[in-house]
Amino acid sequence: MSRDSSIRKSVFVGLPPDLKPWQRIDWPPFIQTRLFKDWGQYYSHRLCNKKALASFHRALELSREMETRSTTALPSVASFRLSSTVQQQQSLHYQLEAYKTLHARSKCHRGMAQNEDAYRDVLEAQRLMELKGQLNSGLILDKCDMLLDCNRFEENLCQLYNEASKFRGHSIHDRFVKHRALTHSVLDDCLGSRLDPFMLQNLPLILRNRATTAAFVPRPMWQRLREKSECDVESVTLKNEISLSPLEQARRRVTEKVYNYHYLGSSAIDVKMLQGLRNNKELLNPLYVQTADKIHEFSCEQYAIVRKFMKMMHVRRPIYPIWEKHRENYLYYVEYQTRRDCYRILRDVRRLRLEHNIDRLTDYVEHIMSTKIVLKTQRTLPWKFEFINEVYNMLGLAHIDRREVPKDVDFLNPKNQDILYRLPKDRMRNHSSIFGGHNVYEDVAKATERAENSTLIIDKLKERFRHSRFGIERAYLMFAIASQHFKESHFGKCVRMARNAAKEANACNSLIWRFNASFLICQVHASLNRHERLRDSLQKTNTIARKLNSPQLLAYLELCNAVNSYQLEFRRYHRKRKERGSRGALV
Structure with a gap:
């Protein structure tokens, strides 16, 4: 054969199938059945469940095919030599x-938490054994255990009593007695008196869920959208993101942690890690095209198996009675510790206010309120409203303490206006390039990073504002958002949020935060040299300061008003002088 003909033959024939070495030998079907079964058990032990099920399926196909051939074979010389007894034995x-x-295969299905499939395989195996006229106690007990895994406890108990009557012997009888005792204990945990408090407390919710489930009728998407008067021809439906409050998020985290540790013990850490591996970008690197999808599928499959086993354990022994038993004792401990922590927080806030470190105080209050106090309920912190008012009032007073007259400063000089109004020093950034000067690109990169951090802070504050229930806290959050906009020189957004903060503070009768929001508007006008608007804002702020009855604050505002009036007169004088000069030039 020439080289060209061999190439043409390889092209038309194609590549040989990807077979294992033992599959290239023409084994008899009887031996192939055993080989595929052994490979299925090997893959099952290695947790390669899909390969194991495929091997078991292939072994069953071969055994059924050979059984059909042995019973319906055509007459031939070889078949005449075989007696009917030999065919029956085959x-x-x-x-x-x-x-x-x-x-x-049923054990493999059971290891994958596919209990219904495992039960069907066991029933088929029992039918084949009954055709041979044999009984296997291990197989029957496995069938009863799979009924237990399917949460069919009553049927499992009936099967144990019925199947036990078919056997004689103390050892087998004792095995059935142990399984019956286990089923009785499961029924006692699920339906016993331990579950009475939970059922009495949540009976309306259970009845409502049952009624909703009974009335549920599956309908297509377009019909559900049409009932809601929404567009029913969209190819991709928009999913609304569910925004959970911090308290609800913490409650779910604690519930999941208790649930995992109750049923898995120290292995709960492994389950938590497996849950995170499903979306881990370092493990599921999209650049690894061949392995990323397989690892993602494998991790999701294993996590689903673990969760299903945990649900099975929860059905057998619900966690509700155990949780209610220790809940009150735990809440008393949390309430006592929360009281001590709140007193410590108040001492720290007072100390930081006396140190006049407003940035450190703001960061501390933000951290405490967003991570600890927001997670306290009325049960563990009955005086939560009073505590929040006290903390935010001290923070607002710390902002007011900064409004004092600086010493040894000439306020008539326009360059000292930043010192008087406490304006940011780097609010006017110069990015012009000079030959031989500093690197402008570094300043631009720092400004971009600072803007990204500011956006993250504003998003967190808005998320807190969405779930806040207290008026003074909402006023503070609006003021914090406005201050962040002011630092980034977004003056329009700053004024809008500061006005909203003043309205919210007025609604909750908080003069402190109303003053801070009004003075922030004054700072914006001072930054933009809007002296007429600054005069009006200072008048409103002065009205609020009189209600606060603070002589130091009134003196500071009078100084600001006097400096602003001087600058207004100075601008008018220069404007008139320019007009006179222009008229003289025309004459």
């Missing part, structure tokens, strides 16, 4: 191999 032999394969 058929029973293939049934025995099918029984072993079904039993092994």
